[in-house]
Amino acid sequence: MSLREQLRLALRYSFAFGRGYLSTFLSSLSTLGLVLAIALLVAVLSVMNGFDREMRERILALVPHVTIQSVQGMADWRDMRRELLQHPEVTAASPFVAFDALFLRGSEVQTAAGLGLEAGDSALLAALPGDVAAAMAGREDALVLGAGLARRLQAAVGDSLTLLVPRGADTRGGAGDTGMGRFTLVAVAETGTELDQSLALVRLSRAAALSGLGKGVSGLHLRTRDLFAVSDLAWELVGQLPPGYYATHWMMTHGNLYAAIQLSRDLVSILLYSIIAVAAFNLVSSLVLVVFDKQGDIAILRTLGASGAAIAGIFVLQGALIGAVGVSVGLGLGVALSLALPELVGAVERLLDYRFLDTDVYPVSFLPVDVLPSDLLSIGGVALLMCLLAALYPALRAARLAPAQVLDQERH
Secondary structure, three states: OOHHHHHHHHHHHHHOOOOOHHHHHHHHHHHHHHHHHHHHHHHHHHHHHHHHHHHHHHHOOOOOOEEEEEEEEEOOHHHHHHHHHOOOOEEEEEEEEEEEEEEEEOOEEEEEEEEEEOOOOOHHHHHOOOOHHHHHHHOOOEEEEEHHHHHHHOOOOOOEEEEEEEOOOOOOOOOOOEEEEEEEEEEEEOOOEHHHHOOEEEEHHHHHHHHOOOOOEEEEEEEEOOHHHHHHHHHHHHHHOOOOEEEEEHHHHHHHHHHHHHHHHHHHHHHHHHHHHHHHHHHHHHHHHHHHHOHHHHHHHHHOOOOHHHHHHHHHHHHHHHHHHHHHHHHHHHHHHHHHHHHHHHHHHHHHOOOOOOOOOOOEOOOOOOOOHHHHHHHHHHHHHHHHHHHHHHHHHHHOOOHHHHHHHHHO
């Protein structure tokens, strides 16, 4: 029996409607289970990939990779900056002033951690959407707030706000002193991340004056070449600096979140691959029933000279066909579902007037999706391999059928 004839019989047993109802029905059930499992796995992995991408490209673009600070402030920050930039792994170093403040607008009062940045020399400002950097550079009393903080203050662009900044005992203002200044809201930054709830930016010189640092700064924000080598780099840089300096990095503040995303992705992948395995196990039972249903045909083929290997090949091809169709339709459905998920979630949120993702709780305020071709190839390859393996036992069972015994049973 040629391969072409085996393929023709496998197609007939799998998808020939009108005759062979049982085999077609069982093959359809196996295909449907495989399609649903693959589509679900593609959609879930695409969402997890989206969170991973947003973590790396959006959140970590707004967070300094390494922060160098001093207990007493950093008066010689320009020399320190030149020294740090000589390290081959450091790509940028920006001065900053960190302060805690009361933000007052009329009767509205909010507390937030403010940040003073140099308008033309900050990776954070460059990463913010819109023309935030240009608005900051336009005036000395510029203030930029995150969208969530601005909503709580009921502030709009052009409003005037008062900032009260307590000065610690280790600053030049002395213990118990308070800095106060009036600022104009020049931009509201909506990043779609947790920064929207806490972001408050002013010019570096104004922040230093309010905090009592004079011409000094709180520290330096560093950008590095390798995001995942910041721990070792931070230790190395601190070892090169005089006593009194310390370093923090993004893994201390966001590392748990990134690790949780990776762990969730791995666990969900294992769970959903097991669903594909269950669908493949269902294929075993379906093909065994098909073999039982078609044992008369198998016996006739054997008496006409078909070998056991040829009979086995028919059912292996049937498993491969079911796998190929299930993988193709499942991947297509999964990609379509993944691309439609953000809009579907948005429509449900608008319908219910409720936000499923809010930056008060989640790192982003939308459902990110990233469909990776590598995931599609691995899912399709694993599913097809499972289907081929699942078809081996029914194929061997069909090849071992004794034609004389089968025909004798059918005669009686």
